[in-house]
Amino acid sequence: MALITLRRNFCHLSDFRIHGALAALRNHPINHVHKVSKEQLHPWFCSVQYEPFKIHFHHACYKKFHLQNGNELHPVGEPAFSQVHDWNKFEQNLKNEDEQIFYRRLNEFTSSEEVLSFIKTLETLPDAMAAGALQRICEVEKKGGDQRLPKEILESNVFQALCFQFEQEPSQLSNSGLVTALQALIWLHVDTQSSLVLNLVAECQNRLKRGGLEVHDLCVLGESLIRLQGPGCVTLELIIYQLQDAKLEVFTPEDIVALYRILQACAEKVDQHQTFLNTINNFSLSIVSYLSPKSISQMLTALVVLDQAQALPLVIKLGKYVVRHIPHFTNEELRKVIEAFIYFGHNDRFFIKTLERHVAAFCLTLDADVVSKIMEYCSRKLILSEPILNAVAETFVSQSEKLSPSQISELIEPFGKLNYLPPNAPALFRKLEHVLFTHFNYFPPKTLLRLLHSCSLIAHPPVNFMGKIFSPFFLQKLQGEESHLDRLSMAQLTQLFLSSVLECPFYKGPKLFRQYQVKSFLTPCCSLETPMDxxxxxxxxxxxxxxxxxxxxxxxxxxxxxxxxxxxxxxxxxxxxxxxxxxxxxxxxxxxxxxxxxxxxxxxxxxxxxxxxxxxxxxxxxxxxxxxxxxxxxxxxxxxxxxxxxxxxxxxxxxxxxxx
Structure with a gap:
């Protein structure tokens, strides 16, 4: 395993003050250092302009140092500073540092600056740990919502020195360090045509052809190439072929999930890999209990994209463990879990009970998309869950201004379909009426029709809006560019008109034209009645x-x-x-x-x-x-x-x- 020797490679960078720095400087003339820094670092980040290199050293308080007597560093205007370890108590030699401690320390940092500050205190750094540091920088930047590195990080001498070592000596890197570094750099949007990325990709391809990569490295490389070159890259086929030859017993649970993600990216070729997928689906039954909430969500999503209807036993087992993890899912993960359950038609009473408690407790903090998906699940599976419906009704009354027209419709329609009036029904319909009066023209015609029709199902005909939806102007918008109005829309309009006649005798507004009325609500494709058993x-x-x-x-x-x-x-x-x-x-x-x-x-x-x-x-x-x-x-x-x-x-x- 190669070592990224910070004492050698960082000595000419202005952010380091470690033993041996001056000796290394004597071995590299200043002009040579300038040339290497400028020529080797610049192509990676073409948007960043670097100034001519200056020999300055800074301690934790950013005080400038200069060279005196050729072998000592002194702060400008201050006495000689000879005890190097005093400026940072965390400086250490990783030869005596346990690897787990290193990664534990790394995971404690919440910003790229903290990671780089920690790295520069180290005398030597194994390449796998250097790649891990890049990966941690990637993770904290993703959490911040912007995966692109800030300019100050790109210009950091520590970050540049890490990249410099990966570019210059890729053949000396371990397999893990190589693929992890490539993965992190791709996620950080480093220029894909830079010599840094191209060298790492070329080295990965060489090792892949020699069959020298382990299962985990193949999975990491496969996902990286998908992001870099797309699912159609030729190298990806070789990766999948080698993964098929490996014994699934050597895969970790995380590797299995990564394998699903790789195959998910190649969903158009699912028929070619179906035999392999069947094997993975059967094997995955044994690892479900070891999966994290994130991994469960990703596996379910992949099963949906790959249309694995035959993997229902796996879906059922995943569903049992979903119940345990509901409080720990992120909003996006929970949304995808419910989306998968809708797709596979999975219904578990324990899942519903746990979901009810979660929604009742956190409905006001859940994303609108998640709440909409929960309501869609209840609607599709015909689940009359009073705790969920009551919580959603309260949420709508308090947060309707934050919802889009489609989200409003997705939240309200299930009340009509399930024939349920929440305890706050008067407040709910007052708020809905206010929203419709204010934003009527912002609702797509068919969305608005479904919304108003759902209100009529629960004995709340939208009498104040019937004149608008029966008007020729709205009917023309509803029809759009089609030659005629679709059957379901006509049936909904007819039932609304019937409601206006039977339930609103005081309504004296426009009537629905005969050509927009149906003769029967019971039709094979879009019925408003349930056929008789x-x-x-x-x-x-x-x-x-x-x-x-x-x-x-x-x-x-x-x-x-x-x-x-x-x-x-x-x-x-x-x-x-x-x-x-x-x-x-x-x-x-x-x-x-x-x-x-x-x-x-x-x-x-x-x-x-x-x-x-x-x-x-x-x-x-x-x-x-x-x-x-x-x-x-x-x-x-x-x-x-x-x-x-x-x-x-x-x-x-x-x-x-x-x-x-």
Whole structure:
């Protein structure tokens, strides 16, 4: 392993005052030092202009020193300063320093300046540790939000000396030091065409062709080349080929995650690597318990990008460990975890419970994108989580000004879909109405339509905005450049119009033009109703035949003039007699049976979805006697006789006998 000898290479740099500096200066004429500094350092950072080199030394208080008698350093205007160790108590020789202590000290620093100040106190520095120092500089700069190094760091003699050694002697570096240095320099946006980066890349390629790199080094190099040259670089194929030949048992958990990231970057070639991916997916089951929150998030993201639907056992196991790490995820990591769960359809009650506690405690501090993704997850999986919905409602009321139109829609729409009114519903709708009045024109037409339609699902028709959305101007914007309006938008407009007629009789504004209305809300592709559960319907039909005496006394899947489709319709005359479904005269009452299967309810609950709730509400307002037959009541019946008695109590609760 090569040593970056700071005593030799830093001696001519103005920030160092260590033993042996003057001896080294005597071995290098001043003009030569100027030439090396200017010619070798300048190409790395072409934007930085360097002044002619000056022989000045500074101690911790930045006092200038000059040469006296050829072998001593003295502060200007001060007595001779002979005890070098007094100016910095941390100066040490790494030959006697444990490597773990070095890295522990390095990880304590929170700025590039602190890292460089620490490095310059060292007499010698192994190349792997020098690369680690560059990596730490990269980490602290990334945390600051700007990965580009400040000019003062670029001009630091310590930083330049580190880079100088890597450029001049890459063949002497260890594999770990070589790939780590290249990785850090790439992340720090060092000029990719500089001799420094080109030399390191060339040395990495030489060692790769000789097969001299270990698994971890291959992973680091692969990610570096992806960032440097893109996923299409030829060298990356050789790296993946060598990784395929390695035994997975020698991979650390971090290496496995890095391997996923490499394959993720080459997602367009996933078919070529699917056999290898299957092996990795199976092996990864054994390392899940060792993964950090960040690694779990990255692995799930890679599985999504690589479309690993067959890796569901791995997703389920990752989900179990996600529960333990929810408080430790960053906002971005949590967002990607939930995004993966949405993609794979993963639903875990322990995850929901933990997420509820986390959101309830930290909702006001979570990023809006994370909250939106959580609401999307609840909406997609039909999860009626009152703690989450209540916390989001409170967040919206207090922070609506910080939200974009799309974020507002993403937060509010699930309330309508899940048919839930939070405790602060009055404040929620007042705030929403204020936002819409203030920023109406900033909402994309379809986003605005979805938002207003979701309000109508929970019995809050947006009456103050119906005149605007039924206007020809808005309808033209909604249609855009298409030749006609899409079916879903027309259905939402029609249901909003129906709400204005049935639930807002005081509304006297514009009506929806006939050409924008649909005839049925039940369509194969974009339905506003849930199709009837066939098996549940079959059971109910048998009971109805026994109860009514014949199949002719009820009709199925009846499309009403009001766009709704009734599962089963029964007609009664004025005396309560059941009429054949073919009769159209003397009808006194129509009974609408809603045979509600599991898909019409929120997940694992008896709470109707918003689209089913509005349907039953509107049917009642239209004069139907709505009778709900939920699946969870049918499932507990043990015999055909019990079914008949159940249906009789539902249809004719006040009559002891039934007439037909």
């Amino acid at each position: 066939f098996h549940l319907y079959k059971s109910v039909m048998i009971g109805l035949i026994d109860l009514l005496g014949a199949r002719s006394y009820f009709a199925s899947k009846v499309l009403t003039p009001y766009c709704y489709t009734i599962d089963v319709e029964i007609k009664l005359d004025e005396e309560g007699f059941v009429l054949p479904f073919t009769v159209d005269e003397d009808i006194h009452k129509r009974v609408a049976l809603c045979i509600d299967g599991p898909k019409r309810f929120c997940s694992n609950s008896k709470h109707l979805l918003g689209r089913e709730a509005i349907k039953q509400r509107h049917l009642r307002l239209l004069g139907y006697q709505v009778v709900q037959i939920p699946y969870h009541e049918i499932e507990v019946l043990k015999s055909r006789q019990e079914l008949v008695e159940y249906l009789q109590s539902k249809l004719f609760p006040q009559n002891s006998t039934v007439h037909w």
